[in-house]
Amino acid sequence: MIVYEDQKGNSSKAARILNLHRQSLLYRLKKIESLTNMSLNNQDDVLLLNLSIKVWHSGLFAKD
Incomplete structure (x- = not known):
C-alpha cells in the first residue's frame, strides 16, 4: 500500500519495486x-x- 501510494497509484512501478508480479500486487x-x-x-x-x-x-x- 505504501509503495503503491508512493508511486502515485502506478501498479506496474510499485510491483517492480516490490519485486512482485503486477497481478499479485493488484x-x-x-x-x-x-x-x-x-x-x-x-x-x-x-x-x-x-x-x-x-x-x-x-x-x-503498541502493546507492551
Missing part, C-alpha cells in the same frame, strides 16, 4: 479493500488508510 490491494471495506479509488479512504499505517508504524499504540 490482488493484495483488492484484499486490503475487502478487509477494510474501503476503496482505493476514494481519496478520503486512501488518506485514512495511509494515516492508519503511519500510526501503526510509529508504534504509538
Whole structure:
C-alpha cells in the first residue's frame, strides 16, 4: 500500500519495486479493500488508510 501510494497509484512501478508480479500486487490491494471495506479509488479512504499505517508504524499504540 505504501509503495503503491508512493508511486502515485502506478501498479506496474510499485510491483517492480516490490519485486512482485503486477497481478499479485493488484490482488493484495483488492484484499486490503475487502478487509477494510474501503476503496482505493476514494481519496478520503486512501488518506485514512495511509494515516492508519503511519500510526501503526510509529508504534504509538503498541502493546507492551
